[in-house]
Amino acid sequence: MANTLYNGATCRIPLRDESLAFSRHVSRSLSFLLKTRAGKQSYAFAVKASSHSDFDVDLSLSPRVNAVKPSKTVAISDHATALFQAGVPVIRLAAGEPDFDTPAPIAEAGINAIREGYTRYTPNAGTMELRQAICRKLKEENGISYTPDQVVVSNGAKQSIAQAVLAVCSPGDEVIIPAPFWVSYPEMARLADATPVILPTLISDNFLLDPKLLESKITERSRLLILCSPSNPTGSVYPKELLEEIARIVAKHPRLLVLSDEIYEHIIYAPATHTSFASLPGMWDRTLTVNGFSKAFAMTGWRLGYIAGPKHFVAACGKIQSQFTSGASSIAQKAAVAALGLGHAGGEAVSTMVKAFRERRDFLVKSFREIDGVKISEPQGAFYLFLDFSFYYGREAEGFGKIEDSESLCRYLLDVGQVALVPGSAFGDDTCIRISYAESLTTLQAAVERVKRALIPLSSAALV
Amino acid sequence: MASVLLTATISTITFGDQYSISRCAFPSLSTLHLRATQKGIHVEMNKRVVVVKAMTTKSDFDDTDVDISLSHRVNAVKPSKTVAISDHATALLQSGVPVIRLAAGEPDFDTPAVIAEAGMNAIREGYTRYTPNAGTLELRQAICHKLKEENEITYTPDEIVVSNGAKQSVVQAVLAVCSPGDEVIIPAPFYTSYPEMARLADATPVILPSHISNNFLLDPKLLEANLTERSRLLILCSPCNPTGSVYSKKLLEEIAQIVAKHPRLLVLSDEIYEHIIYAPATHTSFASLPGMWDRTLTVNGFSKTFAMTGWRLGYIAGTKHFVAACGKIQSQFTSGASSISQKAGVAALGLGYAGGEAVSTMVKAFRERRDFLVESFREMDGVKISEPQGAFYLFIDFSSYYGREVEGFGIIENSDSLCRYLLDKGLVALVPGSAFGDDSCIRISYAESLTNLKTAVERIKKALIPLISSAALV
Numbered sequence: 001m002a003n004t005l006y007n008g009a010t011c012r013i014p015l016r017d018e019s020l021a022f023s024r025h026v027s028r029s030l031s032f033l034l035k036t037r038a039g040k041q042s043y044a045f046a047v048k049a050s051s052h053s054d055f056d057v058d059l060s061l062s063p064r065v066n067a068v069k070p071s072k073t074v075a076i077s078d079h080a081t082a083l084f085q086a087g088v089p090v091i092r093l094a095a096g097e098p099d100f101d102t103p104a105p106i107a108e109a110g111i112n113a114i115r116e117g118y119t120r121y122t123p124n125a126g127t128m129e130l131r132q133a134i135c136r137k138l139k140e141e142n143g144i145s146y147t148p149d150q151v152v153v154s155n156g157a158k159q160s161i162a163q164a165v166l167a168v169c170s171p172g173d174e175v176i177i178p179a180p181f182w183v184s185y186p187e188m189a190r191l192a193d194a195t196p197v198i199l200p201t202l203i204s205d206n207f208l209l210d211p212k213l214l215e216s217k218i219t220e221r222s223r224l225l226i227l228c229s230p231s232n233p234t235g236s237v238y239p240k241e242l243l244e245e246i247a248r249i250v251a252k253h254p255r256l257l258v259l260s261d262e263i264y265e266h267i268i269y270a271p272a273t274h275t276s277f278a279s280l281p282g283m284w285d286r287t288l289t290v291n292g293f294s295k296a297f298a299m300t301g302w303r304l305g306y307i308a309g310p311k312h313f314v315a316a317c318g319k320i321q322s323q324f325t326s327g328a329s330s331i332a333q334k335a336a337v338a339a340l341g342l343g344h345a346g347g348e349a350v351s352t353m354v355k356a357f358r359e360r361r362d363f364l365v366k367s368f369r370e371i372d373g374v375k376i377s378e379p380q381g382a383f384y385l386f387l388d389f390s391f392y393y394g395r396e397a398e399g400f401g402k403i404e405d406s407e408s409l410c411r412y413l414l415d416v417g418q419v420a421l422v423p424g425s426a427f428g429d430d431t432c433i434r435i436s437y438a439e440s441l442t443t444l445q446a447a448v449e450r451v452k453r454a455l456i457p458l459s460s461a462a463l464v
Numbered sequence: 465m466a467s468v469l470l471t472a473t474i475s476t477i478t479f480g481d482q483y484s485i486s487r488c489a490f491p492s493l494s495t496l497h498l499r500a501t502q503k504g505i506h507v508e509m510n511k512r513v514v515v516v517k518a519m520t521t522k523s524d525f526d527d528t529d530v531d532i533s534l535s536h537r538v539n540a541v542k543p544s545k546t547v548a549i550s551d552h553a554t555a556l557l558q559s560g561v562p563v564i565r566l567a568a569g570e571p572d573f574d575t576p577a578v579i580a581e582a583g584m585n586a587i588r589e590g591y592t593r594y595t596p597n598a599g600t601l602e603l604r605q606a607i608c609h610k611l612k613e614e615n616e617i618t619y620t621p622d623e624i625v626v627s628n629g630a631k632q633s634v635v636q637a638v639l640a641v642c643s644p645g646d647e648v649i650i651p652a653p654f655y656t657s658y659p660e661m662a663r664l665a666d667a668t669p670v671i672l673p674s675h676i677s678n679n680f681l682l683d684p685k686l687l688e689a690n691l692t693e694r695s696r697l698l699i700l701c702s703p704c705n706p707t708g709s710v711y712s713k714k715l716l717e718e719i720a721q722i723v724a725k726h727p728r729l730l731v732l733s734d735e736i737y738e739h740i741i742y743a744p745a746t747h748t749s750f751a752s753l754p755g756m757w758d759r760t761l762t763v764n765g766f767s768k769t770f771a772m773t774g775w776r777l778g779y780i781a782g783t784k785h786f787v788a789a790c791g792k793i794q795s796q797f798t799s800g801a802s803s804i805s806q807k808a809g810v811a812a813l814g815l816g817y818a819g820g821e822a823v824s825t826m827v828k829a830f831r832e833r834r835d836f837l838v839e840s841f842r843e844m845d846g847v848k849i850s851e852p853q854g855a856f857y858l859f860i861d862f863s864s865y866y867g868r869e870v871e872g873f874g875i876i877e878n879s880d881s882l883c884r885y886l887l888d889k890g891l892v893a894l895v896p897g898s899a900f901g902d903d904s905c906i907r908i909s910y911a912e913s914l915t916n917l918k919t920a921v922e923r924i925k926k927a928l929i930p931l932i933s934s935a936a937l938v
Binding site: 057058059060061062063064065068070078081085095097101102107110111114115117118119120121122123124125128154155156158159162166167168169170171173184187188191192254255257285286298299300301302303310312313316318319320322323324325326328329330331332 | 531532536538551558584588590595632657660665728759786795796798799802803804
């Protein structure tokens with residue numbers, strides 16, 4: 001909620017209305033100050049508090065925070081939730097989380113942890129039991145060898161990634177991020193004072209990174225390449241052959257490390273297979289592997305993820321964590337041990353979910369292929385479709401206005417169709433819109449009907 | 465654990481002419497300081513970037529030229545000593561050594577049954593998905609209600625962000641409001657993470673010493689003398705970790721009058737130990753003081769009062785502008801806190817004023833332990849003590865023992881070596897005062913049963929005997 005309001009304030013509310021946000025504390029006029037900090041401009045609003053203070057409080061924020069955009073996926077999801085709670089029957093296909101309950105054995109392990117009083121601080125890096133189980137999983141499922149002191153468990157994989165970026169990137173370093181990208185990657189780079197370098201991909205290439213483009217963009221400042229496979233938002237899976245090509249390029253650059261985000265590893269549709277980047281020849285010592293429990297095991301609310309990599313880097317991540325949050329939830333860690341105890345790739349509990357996801361994917365792919373002007377790349381993993389609706393840009397909708405980009409189209413689909421989606425601009429590709437199919441088939445069917453109906457007036461509208 | 469093992473790993477590196485290394489011994493696990501040149505190339509130390517090529521077959525980087533440098537900000541940050549020591553003591557205990565751990569800062573009580581039941585119900589009912597980034601509305605409303613009733617501060621739910629523990633709430637506030645070069649004023653003894661959080665923000669910690677004879681409270685004159693144009697944030701922790709001191713309303717009002725003269729100066733009020741307080745001491749929220757609402761960031765949480773350390777739940781309340789910035793950082797760092805823990809948090813606040821009987825029972829036990837320890841240590845020669853009014857720590861001045869040499873161990877030079885000695889000889893894990901910016905003292909946590917505390921006191925007394933009778937100061 002706070003983010004939604006803040007985002008709105010940033011994007012839409014003119015300056016004179018900004019004062020209304022502070023009206024309860026302001027007795028005089030708003031004053032506006034332009035300040036220069038470290039060569040950057042930031043706008044500070046000095047507000048004079050009524051009666052109690054003779055001085056204006058300096059409301060300026062740090063330049064790094066000002067440079068960071070709030071997560072659009074979080075903002076949109078929060079907004080849709082707020083509408084839903086207000087009684088509007090919105091179909092929410094914006095959040096990136098499974099609609100399944102946490103599997104019973106995992107839930108039971110969490111309940112038992114609470115019952116048995118396993119409610120105190122754990123070691124900063126995570127319990128030994130869990131780290132050992134993680135090492136076993138990485139060996140058996142991914143073919144990568146790690147010791148428990150090469151693993152740090154965090155409050156979700158997002159934290160694992162943020163800490164890795166903060167640990168290895170110095171100011172001015174470049175973080176290479178293929179687009180479409182998960183919304184937080186560039187912001188994490190900015191939090192580290194690093195520079196995101198965005199590499200575009202093509203829907204005709206299944207949104208996969210072109211090795212030649214990668215090679216042409218690497219500089220002396222290139223420090224980290226972020227690879228997400230299966231991908232959010234595209235659902236693409238990098239085949240082993242392509243990863244090997246990328247690895248050969250990476251190997252030529254001693255400063256270049258790879259952060260491999262594998263959180264969707266087990267949500268993958270045969271015949272696609274997952275290859276861990278660290279398992280490729282020569283890549284172990286320059287790869288930071290991030291994985292977790294949110295997606296495969298429907299444990300998003302439990303907040304548990306981990307990073308594995310060379311001890312030097314992982315220790316630095318642990319150091320940041322010791323000053324940021326300390327260890328993750330003891331209860332969630334016990335639940336995670338049970339999750340890994342379900343067997344290879346989560347056993348039947350996960351395969352049941354994947355079967356349902358596949359059915360939904362197939363339905364959506366078929367449905368959207370039927371719609372004029374929509375381009376689609378069939379995903380091989382995760383639970384997102386990243387659809388090209390750019391055909392509809394430039395058209396005017398009666399009672400709404402011009403559809404200019406992915407954001408206005410999403411706003412239109414939310415207003416008129418009551419379907420909450422995420423604009424592709426949040427992921428660095430404004431031609432598309434992300435649809436999450438972590439929702440029941442019944443709901444998806446209703447959503448497709450609503451989207452189709454909402455698009456009808458656009459199809460017949462003249463280009464403005 | 466990672467920090468401790470890091471030391472062990474680095475120590476196996478074979479040194480050639482090109483390398484040198486200096487590091488501190490346990491338990492002073494400060495950042496390893498590596499200075500090196502590689503293949504004749506001089507590393508620019510002013511950038512604080514260190515490039516190290518390991519020369520051992522056991523290294524993670526065998527036969528590779530991978531650049532393993534870390535960001536300067538991370539290199540500047542020291543690992544949390546309390547976490548490192550607690551991890552180490554836990555490891556010893558798990559290997560069979562009967563260590564009494566008085567190092568960790570958490571209650572020894574179970575989470576109250578009503579709260580635990582709420583967490584279990586959340587799991588059973590499938591309340592296991594993402595929550596809003598800022599926290600559930602239900603919890604934020606309950607927090608506003610608590611802050612109004614117990615602290616006399618008025619906030620709306622959009623002026624609250626719930627995080628994975630209060631530590632995250634504090635660090636996000638520091639990152640949000642401090643620009644590079646800003647000063648963060650931190651009275652010492654301080655909670656070990658505060659200066660490191662300032663460094664993460666590229667801000668400069670400005671440490672203000674206090675005196676045991678003044679109950680470790682900030683001297684307003686000293687505060688005023690150290691304020692500059694760059695002063696951005698003053699961190700006040702009351703009841704205090706590590707001292708247990710409680711700021712009186714009168715003193716806070718004096719501080720507020722000084723703060724009010726400086727438009728850039730904000731206050732972060734860490735109130736996490738609010739309800740662990742011993743009558744007649746009372747807690748005053750800084751934001752409730754005249755003129756301070758709009759420049760105060762109030763941090764509180766559930767870990768200490770409700771014995772919910774493993775649940776990871778804390779929150780910040782303040783001006784919407786600042787809190788929104790904290791929420792923005794959170795949306796890119798962790799997203800919302802655990803849904804299960806948030807349901808438990810609602811139940812905790814439902815226990816009633818100041819946690820009701822569940823909390824008063826704990827506080828009664830803490831008080832009994834405090835009284836026992838204060839009496840016990842006052843009997844010891846050379847020990848100075850300030851009686852704590854809150855939290856569950858004693859910050860005891862053992863500096864009269866510094867400089868003495870003990871057979872089989874060496875010289876007791878400072879709080880680090882004394883703690884190491886007490887762990888080696890007495891099998892009691894404590895935290896050196898140097899972790900808190902005051903090397904004359906050692907922190908003892910009395911979040912432990914009275915039985916264990918009695919044993920610990922006996923062990924400490926026994927361990928100190930050779931020091932008392934030790935030969936002349938070296």
